[in-house]
Amino acid sequence: MSTGDDGSFLLAVDRALGRVENLFNDIGGLFIFALMWLTMAEVLGRRLFNSPVPGAIDYIEVGMVVFAFMGAAFCQRQGGHVRMDLVVANLKGRLLWVVESVAVLVAVVYVGIIVWASAQDAWRSYSLGDETLDAHVAVWPSKLVVPIALALLELRLLVNLWGYLRLVVLPDAPPWAVPVVKHVEDVAQDQIREVLGRIDGGSGPANGR
Numbered sequence: 001m002s003t004g005d006d007g008s009f010l011l012a013v014d015r016a017l018g019r020v021e022n023l024f025n026d027i028g029g030l031f032i033f034a035l036m037w038l039t040m041a042e043v044l045g046r047r048l049f050n051s052p053v054p055g056a057i058d059y060i061e062v063g064m065v066v067f068a069f070m071g072a073a074f075c076q077r078q079g080g081h082v083r084m085d086l087v088v089a090n091l092k093g094r095l096l097w098v099v100e101s102v103a104v105l106v107a108v109v110y111v112g113i114i115v116w117a118s119a120q121d122a123w124r125s126y127s128l129g130d131e132t133l134d135a136h137v138a139v140w141p142s143k144l145v146v147p148i149a150l151a152l153l154e155l156r157l158l159v160n161l162w163g164y165l166r167l168v169v170l171p172d173a174p175p176w177a178v179p180v181v182k183h184v185e186d187v188a189q190d191q192i193r194e195v196l197g198r199i200d201g202g203s204g205p206a207n208g209r
Contacts, residue, residue: 112154
């Protein structure tokens with residue numbers, strides 16, 4: 001069915017924002033990898049050589065915020081955040097998109113408040129010269145990560161709101177720029193198909209049977 005709306009501009013915005021989200025998510029992944037090695041070096045150095053990495057705990061503390069927040073917008077795009085959808089799961093059509101729009105609008109307001117408050121906190125930390133106790137690492141860069149990452153999440157929520165409002169007007173249109181959350185049954189079926197595909201792929205002549 002033709003909807004009379006190709007949504008090309010919405011898709012372009014969604015894809016452009018997605019590239020930034022992928023970058024942020026990759027940065028978070030790199031920090032996980034780096035902090036994993038730092039933690040291992042700290043443990044091995046302390047246990048084997050009685051020589052821990054100086055300031056390792058401080059670096060881990062300030063680095064954790066990167067992977068804790070940088071992937072927030074990416075996760076929202078994938079529909080990976082925890083949802084309470086006992087009611088929403090039973091809704092369809094325009095009513096579903098109206099409820100989703102209201103929920104995202106609440107999230108937009110809430111995240112916007114957090115962005116403003118966390119930005120003020122980062123500025124306060126910079127003004128006071130806030131540092132960690134042991135290695136005297138500046139705290140404000142890690143605090144600045146929070147409003148930056150959540151500002152990207154705010155943009156993603158606004159794009160989601162745009163997508164949901166489009167679906168309110170055109171309920172039969174394809175759901176673009178909104179997270180499509182699968183039902184438990186759909187997830188289970190996908191996992192069953194994946195397992196069966198692996199079994200079928202491994203039971204051919206290549207196994208010598």
